[in-house]
Amino acid sequence: MAFTDKQKEDIRRIAHIFQNNPDIVKDYYQQIKDESPDPQLNEERLTDLWKSDADKDREDWTRYNIWTRAGDARYDIKHRGKALSETDLGTMSGMTLGVGSGLLKIGQGIGEVGGIGIDIGSDWLSDKIGTDIRTDTLGFIEENYPELEIDTFAGKSAELITQYGTGYGIVKKLLEKGIKKRGKAYLKARQHARKNYPTISKIAEYGAPAALSEPFVSTSRDVTLLQAFGLYDKPITRGDDISPAEKAKNLLKQKLLFGAEGIPTVGGISVGLPVLARYVGKKGIQVGGVASRTAGRVIDPVARAITGKYSPLPPALRQIRKGFEKVSDSPLLRKIPPVSDWRLYSIKNRGNLGEQILGGLNFVLSSLRTNAQLTPDAMDMVRLSEDTIRTVRRSVADNLEILSNKVHTLADEMVIAGQKASVASAWSQKVLQDDLLNFITNPKMSSDILPKGTRLAAKRIRNLLQGIKKEYRKVVDESGEAIDGAFRKDLDEYLTMSFKILKEGPGSVSAETIKEVAKLYATRLKEIPEWKFENPKAIQDIAEKRVTDLIALAEKDNMSTARLIREAGEALEKDVGFLKPGETIPDIVKKLYGQVDDVRDRILDTAIELGSTVAKKRMYDGLAKSGQGQWLFRDADELVVTKGIKTTLEPINIGRKADVDVAGNLNGLYTTPAIKKAIEQGSLLTDKLVDLPFYRSFLQLKGATQISKTILSPVTQIRNVTSAAGFALANGHFGRGASLLESIKFITRDLFIKDGKFDVEALQKVMAEVTEEGVVNSNLIQREIQLLAEDIAKGAGRSRITTTDELFNLIYQSKPMQFLTKVYQSGDDIWKFYGYQFEKSRMAPLMKSLDDVVKYHREVLGKNFDVDAFLARVGKKSTDAVTPADLEIAIRKVASNVVKNTYPNYNYVPTLIQNLRRLPVGNFVSFPAEMMRTSANLLRYSINEMSSSNPEIRAIGAKRLIGFGTALLGVDRGLREIGQALTGVTNEELEALQRSYVPSWNKQGPLMPISREVNEDGEVVIRYINTGYQNPYTSAIQGPFYVAMNAINDRQLRGQRLDEAMFKGIMEGFGALIEPFASEAIFYSALNDVTLRNGKTEMGRDIYFEEDPLGDKIAKSIHHLMWDGSLKPGVTDQLNKFAKATANQFTDEGKDKFYSQQGKEYDITDEAAALFGGVRIYEVNVNDSFRRYEASKFSKRITASRKQFADGSDGIYNYNNSKQDIVDYYYDYQLRNYRIFSDFHREFKDAVLLGIDPKELGRLLLKRGGIIKSDIRAIMTGTFNAPQLPAVGPRSRFAEIAKEKNMSVKDLVPWQELKEMRKKFLRVPLGLTPGKVKDFIFGRLFERFQEKRQQQSAAQPVIPITQPQTTAATPQVATSAVPGTDQGLTPTEMALLSPEEQLIKLRQKGVA
Secondary structure, eight states: OOOOHHHHHHHHHHHHHTTTOHHHHHHHHHHHHTTOSSOOOOHHHHHHHHHOOOHHHHHHHHHHHHHHHHOHHHHHHHHSOOBGGGSOOOHHHHHHHHHHHHHHHHHHHHHHHHHHHHHHHHHHHHHHHSSOOOOOHHHHHHHHSOOOBOOSHHHHHHHHHHHHHHHHHHHHHHHHHHHHHSOHHHHHHHHHHHHHSHHHHHHHHHHHHHHHHHHHHOOTTOOOHHHHTTSSOOOOOSSSSSOHHHHHHHHHHHHHHHHHHIIIIIIHHHHHHHHHHHHHHHHHHHHHHHHHHHHHHHHHHHHHHHTSTTOSHHHHHHHHHHHHHHHHTSHHHHTSOOGGGGGGOOTTOTTOHHHHHHHHHHHHHHHHSTTTTSOHHHHHHHHHHHHHHHHHHHHHHHHHHHHHHHHHHHHHHHHHTTOOHHHHHHHHHHHHHHHHHHHHHOTTOOOSSSOHHHHHHHHHHHHHHHHHHHHHHHHHOTTOOOOOHHHHHHHHHHHTOOBHHHHHOGGGSOHHHHHHHHHHHHHHHTTSTTTTTSOHHHHHHHHHHHHHHHHHHHTSTTOOHHHHHHHHHHHHTTSTTSSOTTOSSOHHHHHHHTBOOOHHHHHHHHHHHHHHHHHHHHHHHHHHHHHBTTTBBSSTTHHHHHHOOOOOOEEOOOOOBTTBOTTTTTTTOEEOHHHHHHHHTOOOTTHHHHTOHHHHHHHHHHHHHHHHHTTTOHHHHHHHHHHTHHHHHHTTOOSSSOOHHHHHHHHHHHHHOOSOOSOOHHHHHHHHHHHHTTOSSOOHHHHHHHHHHHHHHHHHHHHOOOHHHHHHHHHHTSHHHHHHHHHHHHHHHHHHHHHHHHHHHHHTTTOOSHHHHHHHIIIIIOSOOOHHHHHHHHTOSSGGGOOHHHHHHHHHHHHHHHHHHHSOOGGGOOHHHHHHTTSSBOSSTHHHHHHHHHHHHHHHHHHHHHTOSSHHHHHHHHHHHHHHHIIIIIHHHHHHHHHHHHHOOOHHHHHHHHHHSSOGGGSSSOEEEEEEEEOTTSOEEEEEEEGGGGOHHIIIIIHHHHHHHHHHHHHHHTTOOHHHHHHHHHHHHHHHHHHHHHSBOHHHHHHHHHTTTSSBOTTOOBSSOTTSOHHHHHHHHHHIIIIITTTSOHHHHHHHHHHHHHHHHTOOOGGGSOBOTTSOBOOHHHHHHHHHHOOOEEEEEHHHHIIIIIHHHHHHHHHHHHHHHHHTTTSTTOTTOOHHHHHHHHHHHHHHHHHHHHHHHHHHHHHHHTTOOHHHHHHHHHTSTTOOHHHHHHHHHTBOOOOOOOOOSTTSHHHHHHHHHTSOHHHHSOHHHHHHHHHHHTTOBTTOOHHHHHHHHHSHHHHHHHHHHHHHHHSOOOOOOOOOOOOTTSOOOOTTOSTTOOTTOOHHHHHHSOHHHHHHHHHHTTOO
């Protein structure tokens, strides 16, 4: 028998284990040879080994024990010297072994340092004393020290990080410790060097730990970085070719080379890479700026021309607009209540069908509107309030971050001043806490302790707080008088407290804390006379009750720190004497509530609390004023009296905030229940789901997969920046108007620079402006993930079940994750900032007065500009008092409104989408929803602007429309045509490539060919880019059209009628439109693969097989969920590919290079373009793809179909079949095979169209199992190879059934009908729809075919004129080979082949 590779490897392993007992090996070998299903080691012999005292037996027994514990793969690596890549260990196991190998190599490197001294020393001493005492310590280490062959990327990375990173970290800490002991003079000299020679100092600081550590941790097996790049050769450090002394000297030289390279390589790369990246980025932006200005110079005159004085377009648009207005004002439509009043109707208005219908329509529309149940103006007030709070949070948090970063600087300064290093850091932290709090809360206090940069940041916070408190006083006391003493006392107390329970909910209070606080509470109760002599059990019970009541206070709606302190104090006063004189809240209650001692949190919470109170007060006052008589009413009957609508109204009742009646002017007014709920709660339908611990676990998995594929993916991070340029293009934001470089500077400084060294006043002023206007911090993906995390945290706080919740929050709230999230957000903010500045610059010259602002809002944006609210904001009583500075604020509002409605913005996502993001369907559902909204707005704004009476606004509208059209249709088309011009790929070839030879995720997007060549093996290789990934309008807006058009084209190629193809194509396009909202979420799709789909992906790939053992199924399923199921961070695969491509650059031997699963060598250019440019270059080897995938798929499908028929599993051999049943089953079998042949024939034709010789394709098919020559002939000629008739001989299945039924086979099987059917199927051309096949077999189509065939047979045949065959890679059709020309074609080919197929046939024959 032939042994499998696994059996051979098992025998070799057993032979290695039992080296001294070959009989055990022979017995195992014989079992395999005898085909034993489960070969086992001889237990009697194992027992003998265990009992034996012989050294050789003990060695074998020891190896056997190691093997049983380690398993096959680990034993092979550690003891048989096999490479990691030769085993089946996964990524995590490989990384674990890599860590172990790194630690071993550290030990080996240190041991070799000692060995060098011993071998060189013994050689020197031997020469001196004349006696040979030379040693070979290095040879002993080489021969006996354990070595692991780690050759996978993940394992090697773990090994290198462990080996060199450990040494680097230890030396770095030792150097830092030594520096602190060097004293004041050295530290000053170091600071002087940093200041005067910053680059050299940084290189030295980064490189010194490497230079000192690498000589110790490197081994004789390792090469330096420059040696790896081939700049010079490594000396011989291993083997027996040289003497031990020479080997030791060479190794010493090698280790010194490691040290010498440390500073220039590690230090230089650490310092140089960021500088290089900045330089390249700056130059790239400058080139883009030139292109933008050039485009502006071209487009601006065009835009003015098409909207100028003599252009017919603007008047035509105005007439169309008037026509729509006239239609909407027609008597028929006037009978329908205004749409703005629909929100006042309710589906519960029983007895009035009209009101119920309008109520139902409003319910549906409210889930789709960006303003939900509120009016657009009211929702704008809500958003302004939220933006104001975000601005306060941002301003305070940014300055606090500067303060936090200065702590370490302050500690260094204290060390220099003579403080003891061991206490300096802790001492400086305490001083900073106390001095900072006093400085910020006391406007008259100065500080000499805080460094200058820290003082500036602290002063900005102090000024911000003073401004908020000033507004706060106005809210509390409209006369503006000082706050009375009692309130000031509460405020001072409040300023120094912040509670965890208000942030994280009652679930944050642990059972241990409750128990401890109850015990302390009982102790204090015993000191009160009322409870002094009470039963201890009763005291403990009442203490526990009081603690529960105190926790319940924190669960109240709109609870603030100040209110919680006040109400907790009132509750404690019920037990007279519990509170000590002057005590507001005792320490035990602070402990229960989780008082936060960090001054940063206390200041931030204070600022947000006060700022939120002011913002909410303004918002509620604005709502009360604007909604009166529209959707707010003085009593429950005003709506029916004034508008005749019978909806039951309810009074608004909003509680106090920070002890202030913020909604005093709104409370008591009446509105509909839906609007009341929107104002008071703002809740979603899915809020209840979030409270369920089990459901939150699903949300965590959804959030984790989304994080992995976006925030933790470098490619996606880069695409987030580059693709957002499409929004600027679509708005016409190119040319002169704003600086992209300036936008990048502001956003990156806001992201990275938090040291207070430069004047950040301007930065924070600008960032506060764009934050308050709601322009930035609204990235769709980042906000969706952030809100998922907040939903999980909120639900956890209510449920007290926080195990997995805490884990998720720990990961998401970690500093690295928060930083990466900010980076992702910044990529979006750069372009919104740019768009905002551009829009401001082009609106400023056009807005001469407040009337212009009002007019633009009304005519273009379709909304009212609240003049009264604006005047209140700028502190003016009339429009006459408005200054140019005030007008600039109004222009800011215009610009921000345009950007917020034409650039995707999460704050405008409707409630339906907000609910969908919490469900296990859809992935990043907010993005396609926003793309639809903003695209519609772009079109509407453009048309409205082009209808304006102002020629400059008309030109802006035209430019916006041109930009939108270019982004939507022009970019992808232009790139495609550029690619086609450079490569010579035709439209037909590109369609064939996309139809048959690209992966599923590239089937619908626009492709740009970048090269087409014939490689050294004569194979056609095409490289292309899917430009849709760089254009945000492609997937969401163009995508459904691509799907529809491709489906129509594909169905027509298969012979469907145009009307039928269009209908089904449009349905597929609609499916693509709703797919982002209805498809399975990433993780749940993977979960369904291993459960509902029984181990198969949606694309049909096997995850596990039915015959696999249960343990294997579980292991494979977990692997699929964790890695294939998208929990694996995108950075893992992307860095893996880049590292393999880098390694290939230094590998000459092909067998040693890294290849993809498709057999393609990893290319450094492709991987660098993906990792650093976000552009993935795809490569298709058409020959290889045809052989490996298409031919294989055809072989499997046709073999399975024939086997299924032969087995009778499709029902043809059913005992109860009638003759008609047999005919039907045979027809279905023929039709199934026909579809398989048709699909493959299309792929065959596409391969020919792409330049592959049909004969070569035929040779490829001959090598495939399951494909017979008649199949190949059918595929090449385009006619169906109908399957054979079922057997009816004496030993056939039909004969057996006939015998059982006591009848003849002839009476059982309708043989003549089956024979006639097969004959007709043999004539059917491939590519018809099932309906046309049926017509052909049973109807008129076959008759017409027969008539045409007879006519052509009678005609005089034309002798073909043979011409030289053109190069297949670039097919050119001869003039004579046109539809209608029959030269070179048989009558059958003329009858059956389409014009396109006739051209292919002529080319195959050398005629065309």
